[in-house]
Amino acid sequence: MTDKTEKNLSYAFAAESKAAIRNDAFAKRAEKDGYPQIARLFRAISDAESVHARRFLFLMRGKVGPTEENLGAAFQNEIKANVDEYPKLIKDAMDENNKTALQAFSHARDVESRHAELYKKAMNDMLAERHSKYYVCQVCGYIFEDSLPENCPVCGAPKSKFNLVE
Ligand SMILES: [Fe+2]
Numbered sequence: 001m002t003d004k005t006e007k008n009l010s011y012a013f014a015a016e017s018k019a020a021i022r023n024d025a026f027a028k029r030a031e032k033d034g035y036p037q038i039a040r041l042f043r044a045i046s047d048a049e050s051v052h053a054r055r056f057l058f059l060m061r062g063k064v065g066p067t068e069e070n071l072g073a074a075f076q077n078e079i080k081a082n083v084d085e086y087p088k089l090i091k092d093a094m095d096e097n098n099k100t101a102l103q104a105f106s107h108a109r110d111v112e113s114r115h116a117e118l119y120k121k122a123m124n125d126m127l128a129e130r131h132s133k134y135y136v137c138q139v140c141g142y143i144f145e146d147s148l149p150e151n152c153p154v155c156g157a158p159k160s161k162f163n164l165v166e
């Protein structure tokens, strides 16, 4: 593959990933505004943009490897976000006294170390026969395994704000 194609795939992957999340946010807003059919349309298109994004990612060199490698890469990305990337964003938000951005970045930083911990555990028992359920906080992204306490330890959201991944 030429560098040009690699670059174009990377560009298209980023654009489609953003479009998927943007349409999903539009769907949530449409739901809230009382337009369930428009919400379904946004969700369907969000899903379709995800199809595009994944297809481009699979075509890129070295981005999706064997699962053992993917776990390692995913773990490293969480650590990098936790110790390197979010702290910079947090500092800027503090300097600008933007409290909502500060809270969102701080939650994300704290949650990334939880994500890293879950990956680490998975790497340690790759072959264990286990079926865990995961509960994902829809406010901050914190993840519980198997059982759910009353409130999210990072953002304080109640039980009802968690999505179950089986
Ligand atoms: Fe994460």
Ligand SMILES: [Fe+2]
Pocket: 137, 138, 139, 140, 141, 142, 152, 153, 154, 155, 156, 157
């Ligand atoms: Fe949370």
